Amino acid sequence: MVQTPALPAEFELPLKLRLPRTGAVDQVAVEARAGELAKRSIKRDAKLWALDLAIRCCDLTTLEGQDTPGKVAALCSKAIRPDPTDPGVPSVAAVCVYPNLVAVAKERVAGSSVKVASVATAFPSGQSPIDVKLREVEDAVAFGADEIDMVIDRGAFLSGRYGQVYDEIVRVKEACGGAHLKVILEVAELGTYDNVRRASLLAIAAGADFIKTSTGKLPGAATLPVHLVMLEAIRDVYDGTGRRIGMKPAGGIRASKNAIQYLVQVHETLGPDWLTPDLYRIGASSLVNDILMQIRKEKTGAYQSRDYFTND
Amino acid sequence: MTEVEKRRGAAPVPRDWTYAPAPESREIVALHERYGLFVGGEWLEPTETYTTVSPADEEPLATVAQATPAEVTHAVAVAREAFIDWSALPGSERAKYLFRIARILQERSREFAVLESLNGGKPIKESRDVDLPLAAAHFFYYAGWADKLEYAFPNREPRPLGVAGQIIPWNFPLLMLAWKIAPALATGNTVVLKPAETTPLTALLFCDVVCQAELPPGVVNIVTGDGAAGAALVDADVDKIAFTGSTEVGKAIQRRLAGTGKKLTLELGGKAANIVFDDAAIDQAVEGIVNGIYFNQGHVCCAGSRLFVQESVAEAVVDKLKRRMATLRVGDPLDKNTDVGAINSRQQLDKIEELVAAGRAEGAEIYQPPCRLPERGYWFAPTVFTNVAQSYRIAQEEIFGPVLSVLTFRTPDEAVEKANNTPYGLSAGVWTEKGSRILWMAERLRAGVVWANTYNRFDPASPFGGYKESGFGREGGRHGLAPYLAGAVQ
Numbered sequence: 001m002v003q004t005p006a007l008p009a010e011f012e013l014p015l016k017l018r019l020p021r022t023g024a025v026d027q028v029a030v031e032a033r034a035g036e037l038a039k040r041s042i043k044r045d046a047k048l049w050a051l052d053l054a055i056r057c058c059d060l061t062t063l064e065g066q067d068t069p070g071k072v073a074a075l076c077s078k079a080i081r082p083d084p085t086d087p088g089v090p091s092v093a094a095v096c097v098y099p100n101l102v103a104v105a106k107e108r109v110a111g112s113s114v115k116v117a118s119v120a121t122a123f124p125s126g127q128s129p130i131d132v133k134l135r136e137v138e139d140a141v142a143f144g145a146d147e148i149d150m151v152i153d154r155g156a157f158l159s160g161r162y163g164q165v166y167d168e169i170v171r172v173k174e175a176c177g178g179a180h181l182k183v184i185l186e187v188a189e190l191g192t193y194d195n196v197r198r199a200s201l202l203a204i205a206a207g208a209d210f211i212k213t214s215t216g217k218l219p220g221a222a223t224l225p226v227h228l229v230m231l232e233a234i235r236d237v238y239d240g241t242g243r244r245i246g247m248k249p250a251g252g253i254r255a256s257k258n259a260i261q262y263l264v265q266v267h268e269t270l271g272p273d274w275l276t277p278d279l280y281r282i283g284a285s286s287l288v289n290d291i292l293m294q295i296r297k298e299k300t301g302a303y304q305s306r307d308y309f310t311n312d
Numbered sequence: 313m314t315e316v317e318k319r320r321g322a323a324p325v326p327r328d329w330t331y332a333p334a335p336e337s338r339e340i341v342a343l344h345e346r347y348g349l350f351v352g353g354e355w356l357e358p359t360e361t362y363t364t365v366s367p368a369d370e371e372p373l374a375t376v377a378q379a380t381p382a383e384v385t386h387a388v389a390v391a392r393e394a395f396i397d398w399s400a401l402p403g404s405e406r407a408k409y410l411f412r413i414a415r416i417l418q419e420r421s422r423e424f425a426v427l428e429s430l431n432g433g434k435p436i437k438e439s440r441d442v443d444l445p446l447a448a449a450h451f452f453y454y455a456g457w458a459d460k461l462e463y464a465f466p467n468r469e470p471r472p473l474g475v476a477g478q479i480i481p482w483n484f485p486l487l488m489l490a491w492k493i494a495p496a497l498a499t500g501n502t503v504v505l506k507p508a509e510t511t512p513l514t515a516l517l518f519c520d521v522v523c524q525a526e527l528p529p530g531v532v533n534i535v536t537g538d539g540a541a542g543a544a545l546v547d548a549d550v551d552k553i554a555f556t557g558s559t560e561v562g563k564a565i566q567r568r569l570a571g572t573g574k575k576l577t578l579e580l581g582g583k584a585a586n587i588v589f590d591d592a593a594i595d596q597a598v599e600g601i602v603n604g605i606y607f608n609q610g611h612v613c614c615a616g617s618r619l620f621v622q623e624s625v626a627e628a629v630v631d632k633l634k635r636r637m638a639t640l641r642v643g644d645p646l647d648k649n650t651d652v653g654a655i656n657s658r659q660q661l662d663k664i665e666e667l668v669a670a671g672r673a674e675g676a677e678i679y680q681p682p683c684r685l686p687e688r689g690y691w692f693a694p695t696v697f698t699n700v701a702q703s704y705r706i707a708q709e710e711i712f713g714p715v716l717s718v719l720t721f722r723t724p725d726e727a728v729e730k731a732n733n734t735p736y737g738l739s740a741g742v743w744t745e746k747g748s749r750i751l752w753m754a755e756r757l758r759a760g761v762v763w764a765n766t767y768n769r770f771d772p773a774s775p776f777g778g779y780k781e782s783g784f785g786r787e788g789g790r791h792g793l794a795p796y797l798a799g800a801v802q
Contacts, residue, residue, distance in 0.1 A: 024745045026765050029596035039437065041334035041648040049329055232595045239631070263329075268639050272328050 221251025
């Protein structure tokens with residue numbers, strides 16, 4: 001077993017290092033606070049700054065049964081140069097694909113700053129034997145993935161087998177080698193904010209580099225209150241241990257305005273240190289074009305037709 | 313090259329994200345240079361005047377009337393005249409006017425919100441999201457009661473008192489006006505209302521709404537001025553005084569009214585306990601603490617100004633609180649991103665500074681987040697005192713500013729004992745995940761309102777009022793009708 005950094009006390013496991021107490025989350029109050037933060041008015045320079053950051057933090061994603069090398073190649077081009085007419089627009093952080101397409105993606109992004117992330121561990125359900133999951137992770141890493149997006153076993157989590165969830169994450173982290181590990185909680189299946197907090201701390205304790213809200217395969221993916229609960233867990237871990245864990249909301253973020261609301265939460269909960277693609281990602285597919293449209297509007301003062309932005 | 317391109321050329325991107333100013337436009341408010349007294353549906357030219365300013369930058373906004381005793385007496389006489397027809401109207405007819413006022417307030421809410429922030433110094437997000445919606449909601453709520461008084465007090469033959477003299481404070485100028493006027497009108501009374509000296513403008517704009525709603529002349533009369541005008545109203549031929557303000561003035565009014573037969577309700581000061589147990593949802597409790605004391609710069613009679621934290625989590629709570637305070641945005645009340653606005657007046661600022669100096673002298677530890685306060689106007693940084701003893705002045709006296717005193721406790725019994733150990737008793741907050749403990753605490757806390765896992769939440773259907781020196785009488789809900797009705801309804 002790898003050296004595990006820390007463990008919350010009530011998960012009955014051998015290690016008892018300092019982690020924040022799991023505690024509770026008050027639903028009404030956390031939704032109210034998220035609602036307050038969503039009302040921040042971000043304009044002009046501040047808006048452009050945020051849009052630029054949102055692009056740099058994007059994990060451009062395609063996770064379909066119909067994905068082909070052609071589709072992934074197109075996505076990679078978009079990732080490197082989101083707006084071919086405006087060299088001022090930066091590259092996105094990464095492309096996120098299935099393991100079988102990692103090699104293609106890796107080849108297409110070679111020489112750029114764009115990383116390749118692969119989902120693994122029987123994405124999206126996570127309902128497969130652990131050996132199969134580990135093998136998938138090892139293969140994805142062997143194909144060249146820089147980052148692994150794993151799913152937790154919600155079946156185990158919801159039946160209270162936290163130890164099993166924890167062990168799986170530890171072993172996946174081991175299998176990742178040098179690749180970064182993002183742990184998907186699939187919050188829409190967890191049911192309560194208390195569970196979101198518990199799963200966040202569990203994943204972090206087990207070695208996650210990032211925690212991620214959703215697979216994007218379910219309705220009701222990332223929401224602002226869930227995001228806030230996860231950020232607060234990250235903050236508590238940082239306070240207790242000094243570890244900086246990354247955050248990735250995914251699914252359902254389509255509009256720039258919405259993306260800015262997420263960034264405001266990060267800014268006002270974790271502070272400016274987290275406003276970097278090293279510690280913050282947004283998993284999205286259709287968001288990028290809306291951001292490009294907004295950037296061009298801020299620069300030229302007028303909206304341009306959707307036809308001017310490439311669909312990839 | 314556009315500015316953006318220039319900036320992009322100069323990578324790396326700046327590390328800090330500075331929100332650009334996002335001010336709400338003042339254009340929507342058309343201020344008059346000079347306001348008279350609103351009596352009998354007309355503007356009367358005043359004999360004396362004073363200037364009202366914006367506390368954010370001391371900019372003079374308008375000249376308003378300083379009502380003389382003779383003018384106040386006249387206003388009351390006009391209200392008494394109007395009472396004859398108004399009280400004879402069927403309740404359903406009175407309701408129509410109240411519904412109309414409520415709708416007009418909603419329609420003109422942005423105008424009122426901007427003026428409220430301009431004249432009072434509170435952040436626009438609060439006047440926009442709290443004061444205005446609640447003010448309109450009060451009129452809607454009491455409009456609904458107007459034709460149901462016999463059902464509210466069955467077999468008691470409720471009937472109006474006559475003329476109500478109403479004196480309101482400067483912390484929620486329009487909302488307090490709504491709390492006072494809506495139930496008075498619904499029950500068939502007419503009113504003479506005196507807004508606070510420093511914040512008369514939304515009440516004067518409300519006169520516009522009264523005219524727009526075609527309320528019969530004399531039913532609502534607004535006289536502006538300082539404490540002397542208020543005293544004149546107390547002494548005038550009114551049937552009832554409703555006062556919201558300081559305990560000191562409340563006591564003076566009660567002494568003055570003793571033996572006169574005039575009815576009285578008082579909603580006075582507070583020094584509320586906000587009690588955080590170790591099993592509470594800590595991050596949300598911290599939000600509640602912030603909302604409890606920094607909402608409206610702490611100019612809230614029910615502000616959670618004494619924080620009691622269970623000792624086992626005290627350090628964590630205080631650390632989180634301090635960090636959260638550092639993200640509070642203090643500044644221009646009209647900026648949509650402002651969390652904490654200006655102190656309402658020079659006088660209030662002096663009082664806050666005096667008490668904070670006393671807190672330092674007594675040995676409490678002070679923390680204020682780094683924030684740059686504007687040079688002009690009245691400003692005070694959000695402040696928290698730790699190591700506070702129950703005997704310190706800052707733990708005993710109402711500061712009515714953004715100043716929090718943190719105390720600790722060990723057991724629920726001790727929390728109750730300390731929380732109740734105050735002459736006040738307006739409100740309290742309890743933060744715990746344990747439902748049974750909430751009920752246990754609520755039974756024992758001597759406070760008119762006990763909030764559980766929330767703070768500063770208001771609803772027109774919920775009665776509000778104090779124990780002990782926080783006053784008597786209830787506003788809001790069915791209870792809020794009783795003080796305006798004769799007959800055995802109390």
